Each structure stands twice: as C-alpha cells, then as structure tokens.
Amino acid sequence: MKDKILQALSNVDDPDLKKDIVTLGMVQDLTIEDNKVTFRLVLTTPACPLKEMIKNACINAIHHLVDKDLEVNVIIDSMVTTQKRTTGDALSGIKNIIAVASGKGGVGKSTVATNLAIALSMMGAETGLLDADIYGPSLPTMLGLRTTRPDVSKQGDKMIINPIEKYGIKAMSVGLLIDEKQALVWRGPMITTALRQLMMDVAWGELDYLVVDMPPGTGDIYLTLAQQFPLSAVVIVTTPQQVAVADTRKSIEMFRMPAISKPILGIVENMSYFSPAELPGSKYHIFGKGGAEELASEYGLQVLGHLPLFQSLAEEVDKGVPAIMQDNPMIKTEFIQMAERIAQQMAVLNATSALAEVKETVAN
Ligand SMILES: Nc1ncnc2c1ncn2[C@@H]1O[C@H](COP(=O)(O)OP(=O)(O)OP(=O)(O)O)[C@@H](O)[C@H]1O
Ligand SMILES: [Mg+2]
Structure with a gap:
C-alpha cells in the first residue's frame, strides 16, 4: 500500500x-x-x-x-534548502547568503535588502541582514538603530559580536560598531578585515537566509565578498531609467566574470511606478517602463518584482520604520511577493546544483 x-x-x-x-x-x-x-x-x-x-x-x-x-x-x-559548501567555516549555520547589489548608487539596494530580510522573516524563515557598505552603512538608519550598540563578548581570544534583533531579523553593520565618520578614512585592506569580522565574528546562529546589503559599484568589496565568502547568489536592483539600466548591466557582467562567477537570482525594479493614494489602482510609470524586462531578456533572468515609489511613507522610513512595517497593504504585498519569488529561485538553484552533483557522482 x-x-x-x-x-x-x-x-x-x-x-x-x-x-x-x-x-x-x-x-x-x-x-x-x-x-x-x-x-x-x-x-x-x-x-x-x-x-x-x-x-x-x-x-x-x-x-x-x-x-x-x-x-x-x-x-x-x-525546510529551506542549502548548497553543499566546500569550506567548513564560521558561517556553516547559514543556509543561504544572498547579496543585494547594483552597479548604481541610490537605486534602493539597502531598501530592498532591509525589506526583503523582514519579508522572509514574516514568511517564517530565520533571517539575518548584513550591511556590507563599510563606507556608507545605512542599516542603523533603516532599522532605527543609530544609538544602539551590540553586545561584544570574548570567547578565548576571539571577539564574538551579538547581532541586534529588530523587526524579527538579526542585523549587523559596521555603523553599529563605530562612529559614522570613522570608517571613511579606512583603506582597502582594513575594509577587507572589517568585512571579514562582520561576517565571521558575529554570532549569527542558525539562519535560513542572510541578506547582504552591498555598497554601490563594482570595487574591492565585491571581489572580497565573492571570493572569500560563500555567497550563494545575487539579487540585482535597478530603476527603470536607462542610466540605471546601463550601470546595472555592468554589475551583471561582473557577477558573470569567471573570477567572481556568482549565480544571479533575478532583477528587482525599484521606484517602478507611482500610485496616488486617492487612485490606488492606477500606476504611473514616471521614470519610464521596461528597464528590468530589458535586462532580464538580455541575460535570461527573471524579474523578481516591481516596487512602487513610496513617497507617502518616506517620513517614517527616515525614522527607521521600513516600508513593509508600515500600514500599507499594497506595498507590503509587493515586498512579500518579491521575497517569495527570491526564496523560490534560491530553492530552484539549490535543487539544480544538488541534481548536478548527483549526476557528477554517477558519472564518476
Ligand atoms: N521605492 C522607493 N520609494 C521611495 N523612496 C525610496 C524607494 N526606494 C528607495 N527610496 C529612498 O531612496 C534613497 C536611496 O535608497 P537606498 O539607500 O535604499 O539606495 P542604495 O542603492 O542602497 O543607495 P547606496 O548606493 O547609497 O547604498 C533612500 O532615502 C530611500 O529611502
Ligand atoms: Mg545602500
């Protein structure tokens, strides 16, 4: 039977x-x-x-x-899946490390990363958020943690930093450890060390997802993160404007370079449209239309979401209440749907690499 x-x-x-x-x-x-x-x-x-x-x-x-x-x-x-990793590392309790990136500044990487992490946690996943923007950390502002400092303890001669818990997620940023202007004078190697510490010395515990908010550009931090840390995949953020699309194309190319070579889960288009409060059903594409679709078809990627402009929420966002935590069902739904698609694509990638591994074993 x-x-x-x-x-x-x-x-x-x-x-x-x-x-x-x-x-x-x-x-x-x-x-x-x-x-x-x-x-x-x-x-x-x-x-x-x-x-x-x-x-x-x-x-x-x-x-x-x-x-x-x-x-x-x-x-x-x-049960959130993971990929088999080659390194037995301090991050082995984390199933999936997802970077949120874009070649362009100000397109909403930090906004997407923060709301994505909270959305995944609302869906029932254990989630962390790491701000990898050492020169311009925005997590303390985004989560209203500007005056908060984490507990730091010693284990042998090793420092253990406890992440701050807020809105259901575990968060860490260089901005929680030092004064805002201090990191600005750091040079390359110090940045790499700081980033290593932020990843390795934080007591993340068991996480289904660690969302990493990346700095703008295509510099050192990207190489460090991609080469030294077990990044599982990348989510690319763009806005509809052609200038943003052109810069985003560069960062997609970067993740596809052999030296970095990280799978891209898809593209999120931020500031996609505007829906006035008095006409919630209508969408005005004030910055143009089709930017994400253009990139998606060019590189064979998925569009993971179109996020609206949330001007009306800006005041609270600036005070550290992320858009998803505010009372706006339409915006909340957009973020949850984006998070569902990202979790789905991550699972597809994990299943594909698990099956590829089985095939490889059989072939050998
Ligand atoms: N959909 C949106 N609607 C309204 N304001 C937004 C939206 N997305 C982002 N913003 C605002 O735009 C500004 C830039 O966003 P954010 O900091 O997320 O971008 P970023 O790509 O992380 O920037 P940087 O390159 O400096 O790290 C912030 O003030 C943020 O609150
Ligand atoms: Mg940012």
Missing part, C-alpha cells in the same frame, strides 16, 4: 523544481492507518505560494491512482 501511494505521489511535480516530489524527498513520515493516509509535504521555501496547488495534486493523485475512498491528510511543512 505504501509503495502504491508513493508511486501515485511520484506523478506530482514541484512546478518550480520541475521534478516529482518523491524524488525531491518532499514526502516524509508517510503512515497508513485503516483508510487514513498521513504524510508531511516538506516544501523548500517558507510560505510557498503554490502549496495549496501541490497539496491538492497529491490528494487527487492518491484518489485517482490508489483508492478514491482514502482519507488523505497532508501536513504542510517547510
């Missing part, structure tokens, strides 16, 4: 991973008692938008292929 049920369930594919749920190991703890079948369906992203669809497909498969009178009880669960 158990085999029959597993066989029936192997007809159900995960629509993102394009493999059947039995092969993917998503069916667990299957029990049969009288005419009641119970199992856990372990999805690879928190709050998977397709969960009801997959659950119904499971029930249908069992009813059609095994017995229509069985009572099927599907317990939906999630």
